[in-house]
Amino acid sequence: MAAIFNSPSKYIQGPDELAKLGSYVEPLGAKALVIVTPSGKKRVGAKIEGGFVEAKAELLFEDFNGECSKGEVDRLVALARDNGCDIIVGVGGGKILDTAKAVAYYLESPVIICPTIASTDAPCSALSVLYTDDGQFDKYLFLKANPNIVLMDTMVIAASPVRLTVSGMGDALATYFEAQATHDADGGTCAGGKGGMAGLALAKLCYETLMADGVKAKVALEKGALTPAVEHIIEANTLLSGIGFESSGLAAAHAIHNGLTMLPECHGMYHGEKVAFGTIVQLVLE
Known part of the structure; x- marks a missing residue:
């Protein structure tokens, strides 16, 4: 492949x-x-x-x-x-x-x-x-x-609600863990092949950016400020995570999210909040 x-x-x-x-x-x-x-x-x-x-x-x-x-x-x-x-x-x-x-x-x-x-x-x-x-x-x-x-x-x-961007961080948080799990299992990806070095590197950069700028971005957004940390998190949530998941693979975190959509009790939770929970479950499984 x-x-x-x-x-x-x-x-x-x-x-x-x-x-x-x-x-x-x-x-x-x-x-x-x-x-x-x-x-x-x-x-x-x-x-x-x-x-x-x-x-x-x-x-x-x-x-x-x-x-x-x-x-x-x-x-x-x-x-x-x-x-x-x-x-x-x-x-x-x-x-x-x-x-x-x-x-x-x-x-x-x-x-x-x-x-x-x-x-x-x-x-x-x-x-x-x-x-x-x-x-x-x-x-x-x-x-x-x-x-x-x-x-x-x-x-x-x-200017959007802070909870939405934090939810995006939850979705992005899964990227590297799912990418690494797919890589370790020699699995396929949503792109229709295997993941290469570039996709895995972006997935890792996504995680590193969340760790470096996630809290700073949340504080800035709560004050209504558009700072470099906010710009970095927007890029991590969107571009790094988007390319990372598609070109490097999904694993348990998103599968668990899909199951949670069946539960009426979870309908009030955002996508990224359910994925973040799925990431914790995936780490326990591993």
Whole structure:
């Protein structure tokens, strides 16, 4: 089995980058379907629209129904086709981003992923996690390619609830332990091959960054500050963890998370919080 390394075509991170979204859409498509929640549009809609004033591309906002399910993906595919949208943009959290990737997959169109939180490692991957309409894990949808662009507006992310970024640290915490377990077992990865040195090195850097900057970032976010530690943690939660898990492998931590989604008592817990618990269980198993 060959070693395979996956990554998005372009990763962009910095303050107010959402204001430039129009310029990033323009080379890829003429009309963007922007999938976002009503509350998300209230937060960043004006910033996005402002970035399209000078762009040749158009945009169409559409509300996300709340669950990354087959029914929601099918609805948005039909909507994009009916309105002549040739590029998909997901703005929000993990389920919106996975939905946008799945819609683009079925349309065979480019996709730009714009997280407004740093709570999971989903944005960079060629993978969508589908759930049933009532929130239970359904299946993994493996995509043909990683996103064309992942765009991180760190001003927006720093203003999100601190618990979400800390949850992202919980998701990222599993990356190195799952990668090392997969490596030790000579196992396969979500990229369709074995993990190589580059993916494992990024997974280890993810862990080291969490240990060096995680607490500092949490303190800064509680004070509303965008510091170098916050920038580092956003990158660790998103890029390092995203490439690390996809190119180096998953193990017990995420499998345990998937089981926990079946329990109504766990529905109030965030993805990363369940994965962090799964990491502890994996370490006990080892």
